Amino acid sequence: MTTFTTVPRQIEDALERCHGASRRDFLRTSGLLVVSFTAAALAPFEVEAAAQGAPGAGPYPLVDFRQLDSWIVIHEDSTATFYVGKTDGGQGTGTAFRQLMCDELDLAYDKSTLIMGRTDITVDQGGSGGSDALQVDAWPARRVAAEARRVLLELAAARFGVPAGELSVREGVITVSADPSKRVTYGELIGGRRFNVALTGQNIDATTGVAKLKPVQELKITGQRLHRYDIPAKVDGSLKWASGAKVPGMVHARNVRPPVAGATLVSIDESSVKGLPGFIRVVSRGNYVAVVCEREEQAIRAAQQLKVQWQKPATPPFPGSDNLYSYIRNATPTSSSKPDIVGNPDAAFAGAATVIESEYEHPFQGHTAIGPAHAMADPSNGQMTIWSNDMKSYGLRLGVAKFLDMPVDRVRVIWMEGPQLYGRTAADDAGFEAAFLAREIGRPVRVQWMRHEETAWDTKGPAYAFKLRGGLDAQGNVVALEYHGRAVDHNHLGYNEPDTVLIAQLMGIRPAAPATGGAVAPSEMYAVPNRRRVADVVSLPLVWESPLRTGNLRDPNGPQVHFASESFIDELAAAAKADPVAFRLKLLTAETRDDSAFRRARSIAALKAAAELYGWDPRPSPKPIGTGALLTGRGVAYCYRNQTIVVEIAEVEVNRETGHVWVKRLVCAHDCGLVVNPEGLERVLEGNMLYGLSRALHEEVRFDTEKVTSVDWTTHPTLTHLDAPAKIDIVLVNGDPDAKRPDLPHYGAGEAACRPTAAAVANAIFDATGVRLRRVPFRDARVLAALKAARV
Amino acid sequence: MSITLRVNGNTRTVDVDPSTPLLYILRNDLGLEGPRFGCGLGQCGACTVIINGAAVRSCVTPCSAVKGEITTLEGLSKDGVLHPIQQAWIDEQVPQCGYCQNGQMLTAKVLLDRNPNPSDADIRKFMAGTLCRCMTYYRIQAAIRRAATAMKTADTASNEGVVA
């Protein structure tokens, strides 16, 4: 019963022998075998429970990142376990870390395992976020692996009495170069014992030993198309998920949300559920209400049956989604960015031969994870252990400690896999709820949000309204460009904040002021001599306790902003009667005063690579409108995110009788620097492009003037198998203009590819039909109405 | 009420309310994490199990209504050998988070059992109600085609074995 398929057999055996011993104990007791804490790190729930109940279990302070032993353990059989403070939502982060660390350590990939994101045994790298796992956190991981290799070489040098420089190392075996019969394995040198080597570095990102990293040419495992290690257990059903976390005595909770946003709790009629089988208690504080029952189905029923009286708010919490954009345009901003002005846009517009102005609109969109938010918390032993898939396990630990006013070292979060975790999901909220309820009830409590809660109450990506203006001279050159974006993002939530998670808001807890939120400008390197970029944030009437609370969604503002900006560039290209790719290339190569040659050069390389892969034939859009029911067209869009460049080309088929859009083919050129695992990257790009496509074609959070009305997969449609393109082609580009540089560093790749998709599709629809869609999503009815209005 | 279920070749008896959805019994009483809670409404397929050759949504199936052997993801491999569908899922590196893949694989199995030579349109149509929020649809479809080929080859091989 203790199998965990990614763990080598010997660790499982150790697990049988040594369960209950914690890594913390090990770090205090140098004599204890290393395998024992590895075992504890992987212990199934039964063992966890036993360990927690044991006298003296905990406390759970953070692991000291300045100790090599906190990151790497070498076992007697020369296998290694790596401990990193990242989490992996199925994007292959863990596999990539193992590849890089094995390369630096000189160990075969399959001799390694990796433990992630568990606050009491892995160093605090903050979990996931910002696509920065490889861009930022892989560096300290590489350096500590290099340091371990250096220390092992020193140990071998002492053993053989030769300088370390006269040793060779290969796959965990060190030999004397001059006499290969003299050999020793990593396991023989240090297996089961501590390195006892201190590291330095101001913060965890700067963690380092004294060893140097290998030059990129010497990385052998990095760059290989290795299969992800987490997939077999996801396929054979053996993976243990956060959603399945169980301990003895555990009970089940369900939340009861206000039926109208901003409503106040008046009274609860507990007699409506008291007689139900398994009923334990109704817990309420402020406007937060939950029921707790012995069994899960009992809790679901009790939550449905509980009679609660609510008082509606005096004023409507928000305009209905049908009136959202006029509301945004007429609202007084809560904050505005300082206008970013280059040249003299007003004069340039006045002198332009053609001026075009367009408004774009993008709705609120939610995470709407396939599995609604959940967590389990155990209050045993005066401590709090939370099993969660929250991508920021360390933040959850800190936030819960503050929320419950517990010493932070009494709280730990055991991160486990769960449904997609791209951003500030409701896993944060569920983690706090589980911990609160566990303390109230005095028993382990599992909280599971229902579908309607997840879809209605999960944090949302901000809605936007945009106005863009462009001026062309008589030759079709862009002489002026103006961008004005407005986001409904006032009170944008951070991660795991004890005063903004949903339960805190419903209890009436507030920070001193709402977060100002943000509205951002597009990322592109276009050289336009005169430009102005302005962005405002506006607020809905209801600021707190709102189901329309905003938070980071995968690439928080990217899809919205680039839908507008990259659609508008296409409008300018069409007005100039220019080919959309050539038009962009001209803007990227034009002389400018700003020097962003590096990113611009890589942008050009990616655009050319995408066009070539697609087989792009240069011509202006739209093409002559066809005569049949199905109209086809192609569209391109480009942008970057930090240093990652992405170009996408969509080929669409538009049914002029139904308005249905099918994206038949997607082509992507992607440059994220050094690629650690091309296959893993390609899968992430496929999924992320289709995620962008789902947001472009289907997703919109709908609401009336009282509540969110998107509550399930009917009222909140998503992409399905029917929408999958027939073909996706990806080219991984290395567009570095400096031929002498060996390779670029590894940048992030988790989010950029969903950024240009909506614009590429809108541009393709325009190419096919001559109709410009300026509001997302492009559902059939909206497309058909636009086609009819244009008499297509 | 005492309910007896046959799951993955075993017989199990539980004492529950007969209206309890099968999903919660599989997960909470029988310790099977293959079927997952996604919507509880029969809309997403995350909770899929196979009963009498049909893909059944266990979140909306009362346990007392179940007649016949239940196969969950855990029961797909035989004697430690992965089903060709599972192998195809690994070969194509399909899952991202993997949460929906229980429903994807079991629905695909029902499709291929009924239709060993599905066209691309057959695949899309049969799989349409099984949702993935990591958007692995393109890879799933590739894996289904791969599994179909593998299953045909395996059939041919075993037939040849009989002839020989």
Ligand code: FES
């Ligand atoms: S959980 Fe059963 S169909 Fe969604």
Ligand code: FES
């Ligand atoms: S793989 Fe994550 S929902 Fe499908």
